[in-house]
Amino acid sequence: MTTGHHLDNRTFHVITFGCQMNKHDSERIVGMLESYGARQVQSVEESEIVIFMTCCVRAAAETRLKGHVASLKNIPLPEGSTLDQRIIAIGGCIGQNEAGALIDELPHVSAVFGTFNLSSVPELLAQALETHSPAVEVLEAADEFPTCLPSHREVPWSAWLPISIGCNNFCTYCIVPYVRGREKSRTLEDITAEAQTLVDQGVKEITLLGQNVNSYGRDLYGEPRFADLLKAVSDTGIERLRFATSHPKDLTDEVIAAFRDLPNVMPALHLPVQSGSNRILDKMNRRYTREHYLGIVNKLREACPNIALSTDIIVGFPGETEQDFQDTYDLIDEIGYHQVFTFIYSPREGTPAAELTQDTPREVIQERFDRLVNLVQAKAYDANQVDVGARIPVLIEGVSKRDSSILAGKSPKNQTVHAPIPEGTDLDELLGTIVEVEVDEAKTWYLKGHII
Numbered sequence: 001m002t003t004g005h006h007l008d009n010r011t012f013h014v015i016t017f018g019c020q021m022n023k024h025d026s027e028r029i030v031g032m033l034e035s036y037g038a039r040q041v042q043s044v045e046e047s048e049i050v051i052f053m054t055c056c057v058r059a060a061a062e063t064r065l066k067g068h069v070a071s072l073k074n075i076p077l078p079e080g081s082t083l084d085q086r087i088i089a090i091g092g093c094i095g096q097n098e099a100g101a102l103i104d105e106l107p108h109v110s111a112v113f114g115t116f117n118l119s120s121v122p123e124l125l126a127q128a129l130e131t132h133s134p135a136v137e138v139l140e141a142a143d144e145f146p147t148c149l150p151s152h153r154e155v156p157w158s159a160w161l162p163i164s165i166g167c168n169n170f171c172t173y174c175i176v177p178y179v180r181g182r183e184k185s186r187t188l189e190d191i192t193a194e195a196q197t198l199v200d201q202g203v204k205e206i207t208l209l210g211q212n213v214n215s216y217g218r219d220l221y222g223e224p225r226f227a228d229l230l231k232a233v234s235d236t237g238i239e240r241l242r243f244a245t246s247h248p249k250d251l252t253d254e255v256i257a258a259f260r261d262l263p264n265v266m267p268a269l270h271l272p273v274q275s276g277s278n279r280i281l282d283k284m285n286r287r288y289t290r291e292h293y294l295g296i297v298n299k300l301r302e303a304c305p306n307i308a309l310s311t312d313i314i315v316g317f318p319g320e321t322e323q324d325f326q327d328t329y330d331l332i333d334e335i336g337y338h339q340v341f342t343f344i345y346s347p348r349e350g351t352p353a354a355e356l357t358q359d360t361p362r363e364v365i366q367e368r369f370d371r372l373v374n375l376v377q378a379k380a381y382d383a384n385q386v387d388v389g390a391r392i393p394v395l396i397e398g399v400s401k402r403d404s405s406i407l408a409g410k411s412p413k414n415q416t417v418h419a420p421i422p423e424g425t426d427l428d429e430l431l432g433t434i435v436e437v438e439v440d441e442a443k444t445w446y447l448k449g450h451i452i
C-alpha cells in the first residue's frame with residue numbers, strides 16, 4: 001500500500017482530550033500526516049478525516065467521546081470530497097484500553113490505535129481509506145522512545161519536549177501505568193540535542209514532559225537524573241523552561257535548587273498532592289505524607305520565595321471522612337496555591353480503587369467539593385495580589401477570548417496576563433515575544449495591566 005498516495009490532499013482535523021502528553025502526541029500526528037501531503041483543517045465540517053486523541057483518566061471522558069463520535073454521523077463531508085463517508089479514528093488512552101471493542105460499539109469508526117504506535121497512524125488511515133474496513137492496531141509496549149516522528153508545533157514560540165513516557169507508580173485510582181506502560185526515559189543527550197534545535201529555531205519556552213519527571217532516567221542510569229537534565233537544557237539558552245508533572249515523593253533537593261540557581265527555570269511548579277489526609281494518601285498509594293509534602297513546599301519557598309504552586313485534588317475518594325476532607329481543606333488553606341485543579345473521584349475500571357466501596361453519599365461529596373472550590377478561588381485571588389504594581393515579563397500568546405483588542409500572555413509564574421494592544425501595534429509582531437507589563441489589577445484567574 002502507498003500510504004502517501006491515499007493521504008495526499010485529504011483534509012484532517014484532530015480533536016484532543018486530556019493531558020499535555022496527548023496534546024504533544026497530537027502535534028506528532030499532525031506533523032506525520034502533513035509529511036504525507038494531508039492538510040490540517042480547523043473544523044469537523046471541513047475535514048474528511050477526524051482523529052480523536054483520547055484520555056481515559058476520568059470515566060466521564062469516555063461518555064463524552066462516544067457522544068462526540070456519534071454526533072459526527074449527521075455532519076456532511078466537505079464539498080468536493082471523493083469519499084463515501086468520513087474517516088473517524090480514535091487514538092490515545094481510550095484507544096489503548098478498549099481497542100477493537102470500540103469498533104463493535106461505534107461501527108462508523110474506521111481506525112483505532114493506542115498510545116505506543118503513533119507512527120502507524122498514517123498507515124492505518126491509508127488502510128481504512130483503501131479497504132473501506134476498520135483498521136485496528138494496539139501494541140502492549142513501545143520498542144523505543146518515539147522521537148524520530150515529525151512534529152507540528154501548535155505555536156512556533158513554545159514547545160513540549162517529552163523526556164519519558166509511562167509510569168511506575170500505580171496510584172490506586174490511576175489507569176496511566178496500564179495504558180502508557182512502565183516508565184521509559186529518553187537519553188539525556190537526545191533531549192538536550194532536541195532542546196538545542198528548538199532554541200536555534202527561535203523557540204522561547206520549553207516544557208519538559210513526563211508522567212513523573214522527577215524519576216527521569218532511573219530506568220536508563222540506575223538513578224534519577226532530572227536535576228542534571230534541567231541543567232543541560234537550561235544551558236542551551238532557552239528563555240523559559242518549565243516541566244510537568246512532578247511526583248512529590250521524588251522531588252529532590254537538587255531539583256528544588258534549580259529554581260534558585262537556573263535563571264531560566266520559571267518560578268512555577270505543579271505539584272499534585274491529591275489529598276491532605278495521610279489515611280487517604282496511603283489508600284491512594286501516593287507514598288508520601290502530608291508532613292513530607294509540607295516540608296518540600298517549605299524548601300521550595302526557601303529556594304524561590306516567589307514560586308507559584310499549583311496542585312490537583314481528588315474529593316470523595318472511597319472512604320473519605322469529614323476529617324479526611326478537613327485535612328485537605330486545611331492544607332489548601334495553609335499552602336495558598338495559585339491554582340488547584342479539583343476533581344470529584346470517579347472510579348476507573350481496571351484500577352485497584354475501583355474495587356473499593358463508595359460509602360459517602362453523592363450530595364456530601366458535592367458539598368465538600370463546592371466548599372473547596374470556594375476556598376481555592378479565595379486563595380488564588382489572594383496569591384495574585386502580590387503582583388499588583390509589579391513589572392513582569394509576559395510571553396504574548398494571543399488575544400483575550402472576550403475582547404480581541406486585549407492581549408493575553410503568560411507571566412513567569414504561569415499566570416494569564418491581559419493588557420490592551422498598544423495603539424499602532426500589529427498583533428502579529430507581538431505574538432511570541434516577551435514584553436514588559438505593569439500590573440494594575442489582580443483577579444482570581446488573571447492579571448490586568450499595560451505594556452510599558
Ligand code: SF4
Pocket residue numbers: 167168169170171174175176177211212247
Ligand atoms: S504518578 Fe500516579 S497519578 Fe501520576 S501517572 Fe503515575 S500512577 Fe498515575
